[in-house]
Amino acid sequence: MDAPYIAVARTDAIPPGTFVKVLIENRPYIVANTDGHYYAVEDNCSHEDYPLSFGCLDGDRIKCSLHGSRFSLDTGEPLDEPAEDPIATYRLRVENGQIWIDPSSPANRAAPRE
Numbered sequence: 352m353d354a355p356y357i358a359v360a361r362t363d364a365i366p367p368g369t370f371v372k373v374l375i376e377n378r379p380y381i382v383a384n385t386d387g388h389y390y391a392v393e394d395n396c397s398h399e400d401y402p403l404s405f406g407c408l409d410g411d412r413i414k415c416s417l418h419g420s421r422f423s424l425d426t427g428e429p430l431d432e433p434a435e436d437p438i439a440t441y442r443l444r445v446e447n448g449q450i451w452i453d454p455s456s457p458a459n460r461a462a463p464r465e
């Protein structure tokens with residue numbers, strides 16, 4: 352796999368309905384498996400800069416454990432208040448059991464974190 356894709360996890364390390372937190376250049380990301388479909392999103396709630404990895408999956412959504420907003424893992428859009436802004440999503444590929452993500456820019460054009 353060519354740059355900017357980076358290998359982040361093996362598929363067998365993320366069973367359906369679970370996620371892992373990965374660090375790329377000290378920036379945290381969530382790689383989730385929702386029944387065989389993989390997603391990569393930033394590990395940061397858009398409401399109050401709180402780690403989404405403290406939360407849980409709800410189907411193809413991730414729920415923030417602080418105030419309960421859920422975000423689409425596909426689009427990054429918030430589905431509940433109080434969050435109003437999307438989280439960043441990232442392009443992801445799976446090849447021979449290896450998961451790769453492109454952290455170079457958000458796939459949903461959310462503002463990159465500085």
Ligand code: FES
Nearest residue numbers: 396398399415418
């Ligand atoms: S910090 Fe996530 S919903 Fe408030």
